[in-house]
Amino acid sequence: MLDFFTILTKGGIVLWSKTFAPIINSPIDALIKEVLIEERADNSNFVKDSYNIKCSFSNELDLIFVVAYQKILQLAYIEELLATIKKFFCEKFAEFIRDTTRLHKYAFDDDFDSILSTLEEKNSKEQNKRLKPRKFEETKKFKDTVEGNKKLSVSDITKPPINPTISEEEIARNIEAVRGGGKPIRGRGNRNKKSGNNRSANGDFSEYKSTKKIMRVWDNKLTKEEMESLDYSSQNETIGIASTIRHNLVDENNLGHRSQDGHYEGSRMFSFFKNITGQKEITEEDLTLVLANMKEHLIKKNVAADIAAHLCDSVSRTLVGQKIGSFKSIRSIVKQSMESALKRILTPKTSVDLLRDISQAQSESRPYTICFIGVNGVGKSTNLSKTCFWLLQNGLKVLIAGCDTFRSGAVEQLKVHVRNLNTLGQNSVVELYERGYGKDAAGIAKDSINFAKANRFDVVLIDTAGRMQDNEPLMRALAKLVTVNNPDKIIFVGEALVGNEAVDQLTKFNQALKDFSGLQNPRHIDGIILTKFDTIDDKVGAALSMAYTTGQPILFVGTGQTYTDLKTMRVGHIVQALLKE
Numbered sequence: 403m404l405d406f407f408t409i410l411t412k413g414g415i416v417l418w419s420k421t422f423a424p425i426i427n428s429p430i431d432a433l434i435k436e437v438l439i440e441e442r443a444d445n446s447n448f449v450k451d452s453y454n455i456k457c458s459f460s461n462e463l464d465l466i467f468v469v470a471y472q473k474i475l476q477l478a479y480i481e482e483l484l485a486t487i488k489k490f491f492c493e494k495f496a497e498f499i500r501d502t503t504r505l506h507k508y509a510f511d512d513d514f515d516s517i518l519s520t521l522e523e524k525n526s527k528e529q530n531k532r533l534k535p536r537k538f539e540e541t542k543k544f545k546d547t548v549e550g551n552k553k554l555s556v557s558d559i560t561k562p563p564i565n566p567t568i569s570e571e572e573i574a575r576n577i578e579a580v581r582g583g584g585k586p587i588r589g590r591g592n593r594n595k596k597s598g599n600n601r602s603a604n605g606d607f608s609e610y611k612s613t614k615k616i617m618r619v620w621d622n623k624l625t626k627e628e629m630e631s632l633d634y635s636s637q638n639e640t641i642g643i644a645s646t647i648r649h650n651l652v653d654e655n656n657l658g659h660r661s662q663d664g665h666y667e668g669s670r671m672f673s674f675f676k677n678i679t680g681q682k683e684i685t686e687e688d689l690t691l692v693l694a695n696m697k698e699h700l701i702k703k704n705v706a707a708d709i710a711a712h713l714c715d716s717v718s719r720t721l722v723g724q725k726i727g728s729f730k731s732i733r734s735i736v737k738q739s740m741e742s743a744l745k746r747i748l749t750p751k752t753s754v755d756l757l758r759d760i761s762q763a764q765s766e767s768r769p770y771t772i773c774f775i776g777v778n779g780v781g782k783s784t785n786l787s788k789t790c791f792w793l794l795q796n797g798l799k800v801l802i803a804g805c806d807t808f809r810s811g812a813v814e815q816l817k818v819h820v821r822n823l824n825t826l827g828q829n830s831v832v833e834l835y836e837r838g839y840g841k842d843a844a845g846i847a848k849d850s851i852n853f854a855k856a857n858r859f860d861v862v863l864i865d866t867a868g869r870m871q872d873n874e875p876l877m878r879a880l881a882k883l884v885t886v887n888n889p890d891k892i893i894f895v896g897e898a899l900v901g902n903e904a905v906d907q908l909t910k911f912n913q914a915l916k917d918f919s920g921l922q923n924p925r926h927i928d929g930i931i932l933t934k935f936d937t938i939d940d941k942v943g944a945a946l947s948m949a950y951t952t953g954q955p956i957l958f959v960g961t962g963q964t965y966t967d968l969k970t971m972r973v974g975h976i977v978q979a980l981l982k983e
């Protein structure tokens with residue numbers, strides 16, 4: 403009659419369960435989501451698809467007892483079953499439940515079967531009584547039917563009483579019966595299962611609940627039910643039917659597994675249970691699966707794999723041992739904690755107010771110098787020009803230093819930008835300082851700064867050649883340029899398209915600045931411009947990887963190929979995009 407019964411902690415650990423029929427569409431998932439997690443009104447009764455699901459809570463031991471059965475059934479004993487199982491289980495296993503230092507086996511199958519059969523038997527007797535004509539004659543309904551010619555429906559007769567209240571005495575009586583103090587309880591079909599010392603040799607467990615063995619009396623006074631219960635003649639046929647039913651109704655791929663103590667553990671449903679949590683301390687085990695999913699998710703968003711792993715480890719360290727409120731899913735807690743971690747990483751720790759810094763330099767009567775570095779083709783020259791446009795819009799006088807003396811066409815590219823920018827701004831003043839190709843870039847940068855100082859430029863933007871992070875001679879040349887000129891800001895220009903590569907680039911650029919500078923206090927990357935942001939949809943992981951690797955802010959993001967496609971980064975937007983499913 404039942405489809406499923408489970409006992410789990412509010413922390414989501416299934417202590418014991420029994421599946422009577424394949425569960426379709428996982429109604430328990432819906433129960434957890436709609437009733438428990440979202441804390442909808444009446445959280446002990448729930449109808450989902452073809453199921454009625456009822457649960458009962460033991461607040462003392464933080465347990466949930468859940469039963470599912472077909473909603474077309476009117477099972478009058480469900481409340482009583484839940485109450486009896488709850489009391490019995492809590493009493494029997496209280497010590498185990500409270501001891502969270504290790505896993506315990508909850509050998510509860512036989513007790514459960516006995517309680518269920520007691521109640522089923524009791525219920526069927528009560529129904530039989532109600533169905534006896536003598537009783538009907540006494541009922542008003544019967545009189546109405548006779549007098550008013552009204553027909554009785556089956557449900558009029560069999561419907562369970564609404565909101566039956568189960569007394570403590572009744573529950574105690576049920577338990578007493580199961581423990582052996584009561585009358586024999588008839589088995590429910592698993593007679594050949596060896597499950598206790600009190601079983602008779604032939605597997606019939608009518609004696610099971612009594613410590614004293616009661617022999618069957620083989621007289622001819624068997625009731626119809628007793629006759630049926632002893633008739634195994636159709637067993638082979640039943641097996642055949644069962645295999646057909648299994649074939650048609652059970653998705654073998656979706657079957658769960660059997661636990662060490664032989665309990666069937668469904669697949670999806672259980673994993674969902676593991677995600678709910680009550681007033682308990684979070685353990686590493688609770689987090690494993692959710693964090694593995696989170697790591698996968700971040701990597702899909704293009705976060706470098708190592709960084710995704712570090713972040714998940716740090717979230718785990720933060721959460722393990724924390725006490726958390728009832729029915730919050732581990733997933734939502736992890737998400738919340740990850741959100742804070744992401745915000746922390748992405749929020750600038752140093753000033754991103756370039757205009758204020760420039761104004762400071764103005765007050766010192768010197769040009770503010772910014773050096774753009776990065777690997778080949780990432781958009782250094784283009785985004786240097788966009789930055790220049792922004793500075794010009796702010797009324798500043800800008801000198802661009804053409805220090806890419808390596809790639810042919812680099813200087814001409816800058817000339818075009820300077821011409822464009824001068825045309826665009828009404829009172830803009832931007833000039834290019836260049837000495838062609840093949841010369842020492844560090845020297846050209848130095849000359850340009852001197853020129854800027856002499857000619858009262860507010861800012862010098864130094865364009866450098868693109869170089870791969872493993873090219874030592876070029877990295878040495880870059881370190882020299884930085885050492886000689888000591889720019890106010892070293893901006894790393896990186897593509898938003900990179901994944902794992904981002905970490906390698908940044909680490910090696912910083913390492914080169916340190917190793918090849920010959921300075922006691924070497925410089926490092928001060929900020930980042932993330933280019934081609936318009937091409938990555940929500941795969942914004944590079945922003946995180948770069949900020950994490952350098953500990954420096956993303957000053958701007960490049961969002962296209964025009965001068966206005968330079969935006970300041972909104973931390974909230976990046977975090978949202980990173981966590982978006």
Ligand SMILES: Nc1nc2c(ncn2[C@@H]2O[C@H](COP(=O)(O)OP(=O)(O)OP(=O)(O)O)[C@@H](O)[C@H]2O)c(=O)[nH]1
Pocket residue numbers: 776777778779780781782783784785806809812867868869933934935936937959960961962963967
């Ligand atoms: N979609 C898009 N394209 C960009 C963006 N920034 C730069 N680009 C394009 O990227 C290409 C390379 O840009 P450059 O500025 O020449 O790159 P670079 O880093 O100076 O190149 P090297 O000097 O060879 O290292 C050009 O076609 C740019 O138009 C951006 O934010 N979005």
